[in-house]
Amino acid sequence: MKYTINRGKELGTDSFFHKRRKMDISAKTAFISGGASGLGEATARMIHQGGGNVMLFDLNAERGAALAGELGERADFAQGDVQDSGQLADAVAKGMERFGALHFCICCAGIGPPARVLGREGPASMDWFKGTVGINLIGSFDTVRLTAEQIAKNDPDQEGERGVVVMTASVAAFEGQIGQAAYAASKGGIVGMTLPIAREFAKLGIRVMTIAPGLFDTPLLASLPDEAKASLGAQVPFPSRLGKPSEFADTVRNIINSPMLNGSVIRLDGAIRMAPR
Ligand SMILES: NC(=O)c1ccc[n+]([C@@H]2O[C@H](COP(=O)([O-])OP(=O)(O)OC[C@H]3O[C@@H](n4cnc5c(N)ncnc54)[C@H](O)[C@@H]3O)[C@@H](O)[C@H]2O)c1
Structure with a gap:
C-alpha cells in the first residue's frame, strides 16, 4: 500500500504545518522535589543540560548536595521533607533568591513501602498509610501550591504561558497490586487532582500534567537483585x-x-x- 502525506495546501490551509514550538528552557528555573535521585535527578540533569537552572529539594542531603555540586553553576540544593510546609517554603524562597523566578515545578519525591491491610501482625499501621499519603500526595500538593504562587508572577510568553507543573503518579494509581493500598491511594490522589488544578491554573497560563511511570530503573528498585530486575523488565x-x-x-x-x-x-x-500481585 502506498501512503501519501497530505500537504497543507491540499488541506486548504497553509498554516497546517506550522513551525513546532520548542520552549527555550535556558535561563528558566525548575523546582524539583525528590531531585537528588532517580527520575528527579534525571530531570534535573536534562533541564540543566538545556541551559536551565535547577533548585533541588530532597530529604537526602548527601546526594542532593553532591548533585548540585557536580552540576555547579545554575544548580542549588535545599534539604527538607515535603511533609514540612515550612521547609518547602524556605526552599522555594531560596530558589527565588538565587535564580529570580520559578517556571517549572516537578514533583518526584515519593516512597512506596508495601504492606497488607490485614498482615500477619494484624491490621496495617495507620502511620504507614498516613505517611505514604502524606509524602506522595499531600507533599506533591504542597509543592505545587507553593511553587505555583511564584510561577504565577512570571510575565506570560507570547501564548500567555507562565510555566508548567509536572507531578509523578504511577501505574499503581490504576492497577495497584496487593500491598499497594497506601501507594495506590496516594498516586490515585495525584491523578485526581491533576485536572482540577489545571482548570484553576488555566487563567494563570500554568499547565498541569502528571506522568504515571511503569517500571523504571532507579534507586527505588536498587535493593532488588539483577535477576529480579530483569524479570520485572x-x-x-x-x-x-x-x-x-x-x-x-x-x-x-x-x-x-x-x-x-x-x-x-x-x-x-x-x-x-500490573498483575494483582
Ligand atoms: N522507579 C519506578 O519504577 C517508579 C514507578 C512509578 C512511580 N515512581 C515514582 O517516581 C517518583 C520518583 O521515584 P524514583 O524511582 O526516582 O525513586 P528514588 O528513590 O530514586 O527518588 C525519590 C527521591 O525522593 C526523595 N524523598 C523521599 N521522601 C521524601 C520526602 N519526604 N521529602 C523530600 N524528598 C523525599 C528521596 O530522598 C529520593 O531522592 C516517586 O514518586 C515514585 O513513586 C517510580
Whole structure:
C-alpha cells in the first residue's frame, strides 16, 4: 500500500504545518522535589543540560548536595521533607533568591513501602498509610501550591504561558497490586487532582500534567537483585525492559514543549498492566 502525506495546501490551509514550538528552557528555573535521585535527578540533569537552572529539594542531603555540586553553576540544593510546609517554603524562597523566578515545578519525591491491610501482625499501621499519603500526595500538593504562587508572577510568553507543573503518579494509581493500598491511594490522589488544578491554573497560563511511570530503573528498585530486575523488565510488553530515568526526563521535556498537553495523565509504561500481585 502506498501512503501519501497530505500537504497543507491540499488541506486548504497553509498554516497546517506550522513551525513546532520548542520552549527555550535556558535561563528558566525548575523546582524539583525528590531531585537528588532517580527520575528527579534525571530531570534535573536534562533541564540543566538545556541551559536551565535547577533548585533541588530532597530529604537526602548527601546526594542532593553532591548533585548540585557536580552540576555547579545554575544548580542549588535545599534539604527538607515535603511533609514540612515550612521547609518547602524556605526552599522555594531560596530558589527565588538565587535564580529570580520559578517556571517549572516537578514533583518526584515519593516512597512506596508495601504492606497488607490485614498482615500477619494484624491490621496495617495507620502511620504507614498516613505517611505514604502524606509524602506522595499531600507533599506533591504542597509543592505545587507553593511553587505555583511564584510561577504565577512570571510575565506570560507570547501564548500567555507562565510555566508548567509536572507531578509523578504511577501505574499503581490504576492497577495497584496487593500491598499497594497506601501507594495506590496516594498516586490515585495525584491523578485526581491533576485536572482540577489545571482548570484553576488555566487563567494563570500554568499547565498541569502528571506522568504515571511503569517500571523504571532507579534507586527505588536498587535493593532488588539483577535477576529480579530483569524479570520485572521482561513483563513489559515493549520495549521489554525497565524504563531509563532519562526517558522520564524526555517526557517532562516533551510536556514542556507541547502547549496542548494540559490537565491529563501520561502513562509511561511500555504497555505494562500490573498483575494483582
Ligand atoms: N522507579 C519506578 O519504577 C517508579 C514507578 C512509578 C512511580 N515512581 C515514582 O517516581 C517518583 C520518583 O521515584 P524514583 O524511582 O526516582 O525513586 P528514588 O528513590 O530514586 O527518588 C525519590 C527521591 O525522593 C526523595 N524523598 C523521599 N521522601 C521524601 C520526602 N519526604 N521529602 C523530600 N524528598 C523525599 C528521596 O530522598 C529520593 O531522592 C516517586 O514518586 C515514585 O513513586 C517510580
